[in-house]
Amino acid sequence: MNLTPEIREKLWSFASRTSFQSDYLIQVQEWGKKIDPKKYFPPHVTELWLELGSGWGEVAIQLAEAFPNTGFLLMEKKIDRIKATEKKRKERGLENIRYMTLNFQWFFSELMETEMFSTVLINFPDPWPKAKHWKHRLMQEEFLTNLHAIIKPEGRLLFATDYGPYARKTISMFRRLNHLFKGSTEVAFERPNFPVSFFENEKREEGKRIYYLERTKVTPLGSY
């Protein structure tokens, strides 16, 4: 993401000075200092998942309940959605969820340590259907390259969308990036035994086809 100094300052300010305060929030503090997310989770947490655009948190809450030894880092820019997720986390007494309130398109290359996450989950990112808005889409080659760096060797990237053209563009992108990500199936239309958010459920009830993409990180020799 190419940033002017003004936009960079704005994004930094948003990530470092959010109105939401909680012991479960990870806040960036020092410019240039990379974050090691493991440090923010209890010692019994042995692996980390990252969810980008966690929305109201239904999926992460169910996963965190099912896998108490996995830590779930949720990135979401809408504070009301983080607050709603935090309410659910507290009611269930889950200790394996943390939040970051930031614009994740900018975040990775500058602030996150490499090879941190065993799974990255991207469910229903905004599809930006008009061609003139495609530049705002999350799934871009530069973004996927940055994402590759923060995924552990053999770690997974799970992506879901109900928007066919976005799914097809992403599949083509993964074909081009086959030195970074591989998958045994290009696309699936079911994802059994996986939690479903309110948003996903709505799309299913409307009769929309859901495209699920799963890729595994390819680790180039001598990298990182």
Ligand SMILES: C[S@@+](CC[C@H](N)C(=O)[O-])C[C@H]1O[C@@H](n2cnc3c(N)ncnc32)[C@H](O)[C@@H]1O
């Ligand atoms: C369509 S919703 C899907 C939410 C959730 N993943 C689900 O499946 O129900 C997309 C979410 O991504 C968040 N989002 C979009 N762009 C973002 C960005 N650049 N940084 C952080 N969050 C973002 C939105 O605020 C919204 O909650």
